[in-house]
Amino acid sequence: MIYVCNTITRQGADMAHDHASDCPSCQEPAAAFSRHDHAHCAQDVLERADGLVAQSGARLTPVRRRVLEILLEEHRAMGAYDVLKRLAAEGYGNQPPVAYRALEFLVEQGLAHRIRRLNAFAACMHPGEAHAPAFLICRNCNIVAEAPAAAVRKALDAAADMLGFLVERSTVEALGLCPACRDQAA
Amino acid sequence: MIYVCNTITRQGADMAHDHASDCPSCQEPAAAFSRHDHAHCAQDVLERADGLVAQSGARLTPVRRRVLEILLEEHRAMGAYDVLKRLAAEGYGNQPPVAYRALEFLVEQGLAHRIRRLNAFAACMHPGEAHAPAFLICRNCNIVAEAPAAAVRKALDAAADMLGFLVERSTVEALGLCPACRDQAA
DNA sequence: GCGTTGTTGATATGATATAACGCATGGATC
DNA sequence: GATCCATGCGTTATATCATATCAACAACGC
Numbered sequence: 001m002i003y004v005c006n007t008i009t010r011q012g013a014d015m016a017h018d019h020a021s022d023c024p025s026c027q028e029p030a031a032a033f034s035r036h037d038h039a040h041c042a043q044d045v046l047e048r049a050d051g052l053v054a055q056s057g058a059r060l061t062p063v064r065r066r067v068l069e070i071l072l073e074e075h076r077a078m079g080a081y082d083v084l085k086r087l088a089a090e091g092y093g094n095q096p097p098v099a100y101r102a103l104e105f106l107v108e109q110g111l112a113h114r115i116r117r118l119n120a121f122a123a124c125m126h127p128g129e130a131h132a133p134a135f136l137i138c139r140n141c142n143i144v145a146e147a148p149a150a151a152v153r154k155a156l157d158a159a160a161d162m163l164g165f166l167v168e169r170s171t172v173e174a175l176g177l178c179p180a181c182r183d184q185a186a
Numbered sequence: 187m188i189y190v191c192n193t194i195t196r197q198g199a200d201m202a203h204d205h206a207s208d209c210p211s212c213q214e215p216a217a218a219f220s221r222h223d224h225a226h227c228a229q230d231v232l233e234r235a236d237g238l239v240a241q242s243g244a245r246l247t248p249v250r251r252r253v254l255e256i257l258l259e260e261h262r263a264m265g266a267y268d269v270l271k272r273l274a275a276e277g278y279g280n281q282p283p284v285a286y287r288a289l290e291f292l293v294e295q296g297l298a299h300r301i302r303r304l305n306a307f308a309a310c311m312h313p314g315e316a317h318a319p320a321f322l323i324c325r326n327c328n329i330v331a332e333a334p335a336a337a338v339r340k341a342l343d344a345a346a347d348m349l350g351f352l353v354e355r356s357t358v359e360a361l362g363l364c365p366a367c368r369d370q371a372a
Numbered sequence: 373g374c375g376t377t378g379t380t381g382a383t384a385t386g387a388t389a390t391a392a393c394g395c396a397t398g399g400a401t402c
Numbered sequence: 403g404a405t406c407c408a409t410g411c412g413t414t415a416t417a418t419c420a421t422a423t424c425a426a427c428a429a430c431g432c
Contacts, residue, residue, distance in 0.1 A: 061378095079419075081419075116359075152338055155337040155338040155340070156338050163365070165362055265388075267387075
């Protein structure tokens with residue numbers, strides 16, 4: 001099962017709509033890749049982020065918090081320079097290190113993910129919950145979904161263990177076709 | 187099990203030694219991450235590459251073949267610009283596209299792998315054999331091993347399938363500690 | 373206050389990757 | 403052989419991604 005708020009895109013898919021906090025699509029398991037609102041999921045993530053960071057002894061400074069907000073607002077995988085443009089427009093530093101440092105911090109804290117295939121970053125929609133997501137990237141429409149991948153991670157650990165290798169972090173990304181583009185192709 | 191010829195490095199680990207073609211370490215399963223000769227494995231791969239490319243209707247041109255040879259000789263993950271330097275020194279073009287085009291071709295043909303975490307490329311030691319390797323990268327000594335990952339791929343396919351996503355290509359990379367560095371740390 | 377630590381801003385540079393153009397080659401066709 | 407076409411190569415230029423370094427400043431404990 002996957003929660004819709006896992007769904008993120010690289011190019012922005014204009015999927016916002018307003019709704020009350022009882023929106024079932026943010027409360028219950030649902031099909032990934034479906035259009036959905038994101039506003040209150042984002043709000044929820046932000047609130048939890050505050051607690052999580054404090055808990056780890058780190059500080060969610062204004063720049064860092066703003067970067068997380070931007071990732072949540074955009075709801076897609078963004079390049080560091082995309083983030084930087086937004087920061088600069090809002091009066092923060094406009095040098096690459098500003099964005100990279102904040103993004104690195106968020107990744108370390110488990111509040112964001114780095115998607116290497118896209119040289120991009122996306123907010124994690126499940127901060128605090130232990131998870132090892134796999135990213136599914138549609139080669140046609142560029143939508144990206146964060147899929148649960150506990151089984152994948154387990155298989156990887158096993159394969160590594162046979163070689164005596166200890167896995168600390170892993171990257172699992174798949175390129176292919178999302179349901180919509182798959183139908184379209186057929 | 188993994189065959190030693192899976193073992194590749196990013197920084198070059200000086201693991202060459204000469205031996206006869208009956209070297210057991212290239213004939214039989216053995217521990218990964220161990221030092222080993224690579225010369226005749228490379229020769230074998232090259233010969234198979236010729237056949238495979240012809241079979242697919244593509245052409246293994248001089249530049250492309252040379253890039254594959256270089257990857258095999260170096261026996262490690264190389265950046266595109268590392269490859270380019272070698273090419274330039276041998277009279278081929280010395281502009282980035284020359285290296286990138288050849289590398290992209292090799293990846294498409296399944297003769298090389300791209301390791302995104304390192305922004306690097308490595309020759310595939312099992313061309314033609316269906317395989318979905320996982321890369322194990324030691325964060326301490328930078329050694330890289332190509333591990334069999336059929337089970338990982340299977341788990342990924344299953345996770346994607348639950349979302350209706352069709353996986354065409356996948357990237358599985360792990361960062362951690364190789365056996366040697368693990369022992370050293372303990 | 374005062375040092376220590378961590379964060380930010382700025383400069384500069386390094387590293388990786390692609391777009392676009394034109395020429396050369398080689399094979400197919402007439 | 404002449405022509406056409408597809409493919410590959412070399413080149414220029416540029417785009418994109420990422421980091422090293424240092425100075426200024428704020429937060430904190432002592």
